[in-house]
Amino acid sequence: MVGLERIFKLSKKLALSIINGDKEALMDLKSELNKNDQDYIIKNLTDKKIGERRRELRKELDRAKALQYRKMTGTRRRRIRFGAIQKVAAVFIGVLGLSYFFYVKSVAIPNEKESLKSDVISLRLEDGSIMEIDPDESTGVIDPYGNIIVKQRPGALKYDQNKDLNELSYNELYVPYGKRYSVILSDGTLVNLNSGSTLKYPVNFIQGTPREVFLKGEAFFSVAKDSLNPFSVFTGELGVKVLGTKFNISSYPEDLDISTVLSEGSVQLYEVKDPMKGSLLTPGHMASWNREGKSISISEVDVSLYTGWIEGELVFKSMSFERIVEKLERSYNVEIINNDEKLNKEIFTASFHVDLESIEQLLDYIKLERPFTYTINNNKIIINP
Structure with a gap:
């Protein structure tokens, strides 16, 4: 004994x-x-x-x-x-x-700070343990009990619906800077996650209960239709409720606004603290919720400008260099220090493909419009006048 x-x-x-x-x-x-x-x-x-x-x-x-x-x-x-x-x-x-x-060889010691700073795609299981995900593998992700909790194929995780489960348990998928990844939820909803994003979601949606997920960063949702079980995305203070639709949400902590761009269907945006006050969004429009002013503004937009990242495109339309830097850091996993203060306010319109063009090629192109110098040391870029 x-x-x-x-x-x-x-x-x-x-x-x-x-x-x-x-x-x-x-x-x-x-x-x-x-x-x-x-x-x-x-x-x-x-x-x-x-x-x-x-x-x-x-x-x-x-x-x-x-x-x-x-x-x-x-x-x-x-x-x-x-x-x-x-x-x-x-x-x-x-x-x-x-x-x-x-x-269990594949399970790491739970450590939230370590996972969020990692340069690999990570999956946090319901018990807090963390697993590294190779985006090119086709296999099954095994939990500490030896059960296959999710299938993996190149570029995406795929969860299957299990009608025998009647308790919610959550996984959390983290995609670091410089990478993109997808997850197919148990109801068939496809979520494309952009660089530097985290999605928390139930391993299995339960019939008769709302479908709710939690996002930090940017994602494009193709929501499976289910009129009996509404789908909601929470980004801290803002909620987005849908029945079946396609839309993009950007909610990076460093951004002043949380933006939602609708491609198909309809969604309702509302403050989590006051769900009765909501705004309805129709296709081809963007809703921006200001974190400081706690207000929502709606405008007509070109949806492709906000969804091109799914295929690796970076599109800048009349965007300040200061905002461009934020996107470059996330997409290329680099740190950019700009010592040219006047350059920050310059406006540029351009498009690039992060999978086909290097950060050097991109900066050299921008230099043709507005000259500056730069040096690169590992992942740090320093820009000078």
């Missing part, structure tokens, strides 16, 4: 190591496990009844995370709340965490 007291002490060490982000301590734990310990952990991982009890414990954590996402109004608040949830999760599933760490 394995020494339970010792196992739980090891579990406590694991929980504290996760909380503190101490990877060296985690590696040291491996040497403390004997054969009986390993057999006990594997049994806890594979026994169905024990698994059911663990899942009951996680349900409350899932509900807490979903509720917090609805209330989320800023990055700072999100970080604090996730930290608290992660600590609770680590304490309650410490024994299971041991088996995660030592027996």
Whole structure:
């Protein structure tokens, strides 16, 4: 019989190591496990009844995370709340965490800051563990229980509908600067994610409940029609509700406005705090919600200017160089330091393809319109007059 007291002490060490982000301590734990310990952990991982009890414990954590996402109004608040949830999760599933760490090769130690700064596409599972996604692979993503939770094909993840599941659980897909990626949700909705974007969504939509996802960054949605279960996208303070349509949302934290451009169908935009006050958007129009003024303005636009990024196109129409720099940093995964202040206010109209043209080619083209000099060192570009 394995020494339970010792196992739980090891579990406590694991929980504290996760909380503190101490990877060296985690590696040291491996040497403390004997054969009986390993057999006990594997049994806890594979026994169905024990698994059911663990899942009951996680349900409350899932509900807490979903509720917090609805209330989320800023990055700072999100970080604090996730930290608290992660600590609770680590304490309650410490024994299971041991088996995660030592027996599931593809699962990394949960660390939100590390994942968001990474230059690889990352998938955060419902338990907080993080997996790296190779965009060129065709395989299945396996959770810590050995279950295939999502299929993978080149350029996209694909979730299947499971009518036997009746509890919401969430995955979170992060696409870093310099990359684009897609996900097909369990209802068939296609979401194209732009560089530097994060989407949180249910692994499985449940019939009779609203379909809700949470976005930070930019994405183009092709929503599967389902009149009985409305689809909503939340971007912090703004919500977008649809039944079946195609639209683009840009909600980068550094941008002053959250913009929604409609390609097909119709959507309703509203403040999360006051859902009764909404604006209806029709195809060929853009709604811009100002973060400071808390107001929505609607204008007619050329939709292609706002959706070309899906195919790798960068389109600048009467755009200041200051705004162009923001887009270049995200699309090419570079840092640009501009010491030419007058250049920031210059207006340019141009189009490029990030998959076919380098950042040097793009800058050289802009130099023909307005001369300046630049140097490149690794991923840092310095512009001078």
